[in-house]
Amino acid sequence: MASPRSTRRRQRSTRLTVAVVLLALAAVTVLGAIVSGSWLLVTLAAAAAVLLGAAATKITHTELVTARHDAARDRAEQAQAYRRLTDERTAENAAFAESMQQKLAHREAAVGELEVALTSAQQRAAEATRKLNAEARRAEAAERQGRDVEERLGARLADAEERAAEAVVRVVELEQELDVVRAELETVTQAWRSAEATARRRA
Numbered sequence: 001m002a003s004p005r006s007t008r009r010r011q012r013s014t015r016l017t018v019a020v021v022l023l024a025l026a027a028v029t030v031l032g033a034i035v036s037g038s039w040l041l042v043t044l045a046a047a048a049a050v051l052l053g054a055a056a057t058k059i060t061h062t063e064l065v066t067a068r069h070d071a072a073r074d075r076a077e078q079a080q081a082y083r084r085l086t087d088e089r090t091a092e093n094a095a096f097a098e099s100m101q102q103k104l105a106h107r108e109a110a111v112g113e114l115e116v117a118l119t120s121a122q123q124r125a126a127e128a129t130r131k132l133n134a135e136a137r138r139a140e141a142a143e144r145q146g147r148d149v150e151e152r153l154g155a156r157l158a159d160a161e162e163r164a165a166e167a168v169v170r171v172v173e174l175e176q177e178l179d180v181v182r183a184e185l186e187t188v189t190q191a192w193r194s195a196e197a198t199a200r201r202r203a
Helices: 004-036 039-142 147-202
Strands: none
Touching: 004 039, 039 147
8 A cells, every 4th residue: 555655756746747748838839830930820829838837837836835735744743753752761761760769669678677677686686695694694603502503504504605696697697688688779779870860861
């Protein structure tokens, strides 16, 4: 199926061809009348040439106006296409920015949760350390009260040391997780800022 633009080109070519044929016909008519030597034929040929020239001029003028209208229509269609493309890109940038903001919010929430867990683990570690020190002091005092008491306190001391060691290990694990999440948060933040800068440059 032929496009409207190619159809307009064919119509334009046909009209210009008709105008050229009319001018050529006028020239041939005048030349024929001059060759015949009759003033009446020359006068009639001149009148016919004027009419044919006027018709060719009208056709050419109409074609010029049509060409300008077609060009204006093409420019309007291009402007609409650019506007649609701009709207699509704006919507894509907005969706990307929203996605980045959501990821950033999730990372910040994860960092907050890990910080709370880390604080709680540190408090438990400090409490375990205080209990360990208290048990150590009690063990030292119990050495003077007999072997049985010393053994019981030694068991309690070992248990306290184990809890303190577990608390320290948990603190280290939480600190490592917090470092990983902070690194991810930094990466997402940089990507979001880059997307915003790209959107501003396109705007």
